[in-house]
Amino acid sequence: MIAAIVMGAAAGVVSGLLGVGGGILFVPALTLVLSLSQVKAEATSLLAIIPVALAGAAQQYRYGNVRVRDGAVLGALSALGVLAGVALANVLPDRDLKLGFAALMLVTAAQFFRRWLRTRKASADRPVEPRARGE
Amino acid sequence: MDHLVSGLMLAPRTFKLAATGTAAGLFSGLFGVGGGTVIVPLLVLWLGYGVREATGTSLAAIVVIAAIATLAQGAYGNVVVSKGLLVGVPAVGGALFGTWFQQRVRTETIGLLFAILLVAVAIDLVVS
Numbered sequence: 262m263i264a265a266i267v268m269g270a271a272a273g274v275v276s277g278l279l280g281v282g283g284g285i286l287f288v289p290a291l292t293l294v295l296s297l298s299q300v301k302a303e304a305t306s307l308l309a310i311i312p313v314a315l316a317g318a319a320q321q322y323r324y325g326n327v328r329v330r331d332g333a334v335l336g337a338l339s340a341l342g343v344l345a346g347v348a349l350a351n352v353l354p355d356r357d358l359k360l361g362f363a364a365l366m367l368v369t370a371a372q373f374f375r376r377w378l379r380t381r382k383a384s385a386d387r388p389v390e391p392r393a394r395g396e
Numbered sequence: 397m398d399h400l401v402s403g404l405m406l407a408p409r410t411f412k413l414a415a416t417g418t419a420a421g422l423f424s425g426l427f428g429v430g431g432g433t434v435i436v437p438l439l440v441l442w443l444g445y446g447v448r449e450a451t452g453t454s455l456a457a458i459v460v461i462a463a464i465a466t467l468a469q470g471a472y473g474n475v476v477v478s479k480g481l482l483v484g485v486p487a488v489g490g491a492l493f494g495t496w497f498q499q500r501v502r503t504e505t506i507g508l509l510f511a512i513l514l515v516a517v518a519i520d521l522v523v524s
Contacts, residue, residue, distance in 0.1 A: 273490020346425020
């Protein structure tokens with residue numbers, strides 16, 4: 262019970278900080294701690310994500326970080342994409358696709374890592390740290 | 397190939413946005429990964445969003461995606477409401493802290509943390 266609450270809170274922090282749903286922590290909390298099956302855990306994590314994303318989005322809106330129209334377009338088209346994805350999942354070779362997508366994620370991760378390295382070098386050349394806020 | 401790449405870079409904004417949303421949905425339907433791991437990188441690296449704007453807008457999109465997906469999964473009887481609330485309610489507090497904290501972290505550091513998340517998701521995907 263306490264472990265589930267702690268993992269839930271941690272999922273929320275990841276969600277708010279990184280702009281994701283937090284399913285990567287919700288699903289293991291629901292399977293390992295609350296002993297749901299994988300299928301039910303994935304479905305139930307979607308329910309948990311609604312209030313979390315809503316709270317995070319509302320607070321980001323107050324900070325001026327939400328482009329509402331873009332978010333609505335992304336959300337509506339994603340919903341359509343999900344249907345196509347579920348249909349495709351039944352006909353495409355699962356393993357190869359997963360490996361390909363995982364590789365794509367690693368390439369993307371490398372991009373963010375390079376950006377971080379670049380600014381680290383840049384700020385090392387400057388005597389004073391720039392302010393945290395402001396891009 | 398060069399034409400394709402420069403064509404994609406110059407594509408109208410609305411097209412890029414539509415492609416990003418569709419890709420996010422497609423991958424979450426295919427692999428069960430959340431939309432955010434697709435939306436945030438595409439908004440930052442392709443549409444030129446700032447990291448904070450990308451994560452905030454992604455959360456707004458996820459509200460829509462998760463709501464529709466929950467209804468669909470609920471129809472199959474797969475959603476266990478009590479257990480969803482048990483993890484979801486404390487997570488709301490976590491999300492408020494996470495967004496608050498995010499305003500105090502340099503954008504490149506957020507990007508670094510996002511890179512770590514992507515690696516974790518990639519490993520999870522291959523192992524499962």
